[in-house]
Amino acid sequence: MTENQTLHHNPIALHKALDRIWGTKPGWGRLAAVNHNVIGVRFMLTALVFFAIGGVLAMLIRTQLASSQSVFMDAETYGQVFTMHGTIMMFLFAIPFFEGMAIYLLPKLLGTRDLAFPRLGAYGYWCYLFGGMILIGALLAGVAPNSGWFMYTPLSSSVYAPGINSDVWLLGITFVEISALSAAVEIIVTIMKIRAPGMSLDRMPIFAWYMLVVATMMLIGFPPLILGSILLEVERAFDLPFFDPTRGGDPLLWQHLFWLFGHPEVYIIFLPAAGAISTILPVLAGTPLAGYRMIVSAIVSMAFLSFGLWVHHMYTVGIPHVALSFFSAASALVAIPTAIQIFAWLATLAHGRARFSIPMLHIFGFFFVFVIGGLTGVMLAMVPFDWQAHDTHFVVAHLHYVLVGGFIFPMLATAYYWVPHLTGKQPVQHLSHAAFWMIFIGFNVTFFFMHLTGLRGMPRRIFEYPAEFGWEVLNFVSSMGSFVMAMGFALVALDFILLFKFGRAFRRNPWKAGTLEWAMPTPPPSYNFASIPRVDNRADLLDPDVIGPHLAAGRGYLGMPRDDRMEVLGVNSVTGEPEQLVLLPRQTFLPFWTAVATGSFFLLMLFKFYWATPVALAAVIVCFCLWSRSSPSSFDDDAVPIGHGETVPVHIRAESPPSYLAMVLTLVADATLYISLLFGCLFLWISAPNWPPANLQSPSLWLLILAATSMSLGSLGSRISKKSAHMSLLGNGLAFAGHLISTGSFISIAFYSLPSASGHAATASLFVIVCYISLHGVVGSIFAAHALWRALRDHDMSVRVLDLKIGALWHDYSAASAFAAVGFCLLLDSLVRDGGV
């Protein structure tokens, strides 16, 4: 207690004590960083490097198209360049950049010290970096993907793309998507659980609502893409025909899976930017955000609607009109939530007094460009118009208006608004105006004229065009505009370099904002808040100038460092009342090594050393098992003081700890993938040519029942094991055995009972479904083995209940999906026999 008392009310001593615990170590210790400040900034800087590479590729494209028969690039190089431009901007810039922004900002806006799973964030970052490096390496080696960023089969399948180009895309992007999924889980759990006390749902800063919606969309949107990539890679590597029409596959399956991800993706990119505007704009206008509830309702509705319009990328593939009408109507509807947000911002501006500061200027750019993009989007949503404009430069112009308007301009506003927070310096602002106008004018010259080029019939993705078609002048104008825009971006970069070098320091809260991220010193310390605030108002209407010194003096919650533990508070997801003390893991190299192991798996796949991949997978599993050993030491007491005379249990003994929610969310993503797989196989039955297969021998019913029943032993075992320490041994032993038997029977079905999987898409589907279940069996047996080992070693049930609860979730899901697989086998069998057309 003496240490605590000396620290109390002495900000400097408190800072030193906390920074020693939370700070990242120098030198090699940087590879062990788990702190969200470090990880968030790394995400953003890496994304900016990729943005620059993607920008250079765009310059190459515009140079090529500036004249009609340019000899600058040949068709193959051009194919790689436009494919990589799209891929980099979407997967390596836009998504990671806003992830980095959310990772950096969320804990600060929510009034806490870090995200819920710091190690997961670090692992995600390394996956992103390594995956991106694979893609850039391929670009430099001249074997980059070349089938367009949406990789339509069969152009990307092994017959028409025999090189490793497509594999680079499929494996590299899947590797990068690990970071998107882990960020999604981390963001949702943090927003639901790790907030400042008193921050009920209605008091959350609006940005947290936006990110909650975005992360949920990512959780549902990415699995179909990952599934598609896996299936296509499996087709390329092992000749399982999912997309090959001669063997019962269908190229349209790829399009469905890709766009089921691809359209929500646009909103996934737009919403964080909109969230930033909803945070910044009221501050600049000096008045609270109008229509908080309307906006929350609008973005929730938007999230759902955005999943109902993927087919609007496929209007020209011959889908019946009535089906198109669902998607067309949803595409029109999704404009309404956008309109609500735009008018909420206008209402805020009208009721405040805004001036044209630099962020405001970029918000103006956003309004101008995004509204045009939205309007052309409504035009394209209309089926007859789309039949004409689809796959022309009109679409290219539209999507750049939406993405640059909806993401780049808001992000520039964001950068000018928050870079002072990041650096502790205010801009010099000699270049900012000129840079804005160059980007703004350059952008509009480039892409406005591209609408016309498209309406005059110029298709996308052609590397040359006949001079007599009359597209040359417009293309030349576009190219000139693009160079002005590029110079504008260079000026922005220079502007920020000047800021880092010569920026003026400021005291606190330069924009007079009402959000918590300004209630801390800038640049922010590793632990954000020396003590955690209690929030008694909506968290964008607070007064950081009062709260800041109060927290720095340790007068909030947890203002007393204890035994080198990294402590944050876990709250009730609705009321925001403290429920648990969450102990975060310390700095560790494990995320780095786990990502290296994961990367080695992807590289082995890429270079076709398939025999060695099990070793890499085993290494990944071993690394993940080691994670639990680096978990923090706990308290022995049931109730731990957190300050202000309140006590709460530690998270491993709490009612609903963060990791439990994380497991639920992981299973939601997993289930989305599984459901997409089952629907995809049914889709093949409906749509693909060359059905039914000549010989679909269904696996023996008894073997199927044995496999599924033994999988449900896992579920039963986990129920028994919660009863007592002895029952725990029995239950987990049962679960372990069940998983092993089940995995064995499913594997024997896959390899002995089914006819050759490369013969027809039907058997290939069953094969993949059975492999999916086997994989769950393997992971389930690892969970059970881990629980067994803990039961033998440690007899205190109370510290193991959490592990068992998480394991039980997995066992239950595995059992349910095994029964679904058996049902699906029987269904497909009967459809092929009786209902096949």
Add this chain to the structure above:
Amino acid sequence: MLWGSFALFTLVLGLFLAAVLAPRFGRGVSQARWIILGGLILPVPVLAGLTFYAFAQGEFLLKGAVSEANEVLEVRAIGRMWQWQFSYPSVSGGPVHTDILHIPAGRTIEIIAESEDVIHSFWVPRLGGKIDAVPGHSSRLRIRADQPGRYGGICSEYCGTGHAGMQFEVRALGQDDFRDFLTGGLRHD
């Protein structure tokens, strides 16, 4: 549609500039009213009208803008890297041409698009419409040239390095010329 878009664009940008530059502007209207007027009352009727108009228009185009009585001529268009081959399934022993499609003017044509390798897309900008040729599927599109003449056509789905050069020409002929063409009378130039 163009003028409507222009009007909406001017409206939103005008409101933005007025709200920022004129300090008293829009303050008399409550915030809730701003959102309801601009976010619901304005877009809902516009979007609803547009969507249902587009449904009707799409239905019209699908039927090929013809009454049932008028006979439709089928043309099989097979895409392969990187050319189109056109034939007439209803005419036995009819002509087969590569990259040149002869059609009768003033009659509705049903294109049956198929592919032998990757996805291509049949598009004649001035005749409207566009249909993907997906391997394993045959998809249909109705087009019509009212006047005899030559119309440029182009593949509009990226299909590999030869994509840019995968152009073709539609020659719309008068009724008599077309009959000659089908029977091999019209010389290919």
Add this chain to the structure above:
Amino acid sequence: MRHPLLLLILAFVVWSGTFLLVYATQATGCSLGWHNNDIAFWRSPLRFILIVLVVISFVAILGTLAWLRRRHKPAAALETSTFLGQVKTYVTIAAIFSTAFCFAGVFWLTLCPL
């Protein structure tokens, strides 16, 4: 399962389910040839099935609104539950409107490929 955020999205979950179901039914129907005899308006069995599905889900989603209104009880502080109640109502109304708007096409548009 009674988490207020899950209740908030309930109506749209129904909408999503309807979307999948109607789209899958339409595709299956075309594949199995249920759309034949499309001469008189009601003779097409596929159109009839689709209309029934859409009407059922519309009623279900209206039912959701009614159910939500009835079971509305303040779980948290008054402010929080008012907030959640209001957002829930807005979102549910949006879902009802979306259902009517998205699936109106089943009444007359061409059902299957030509």
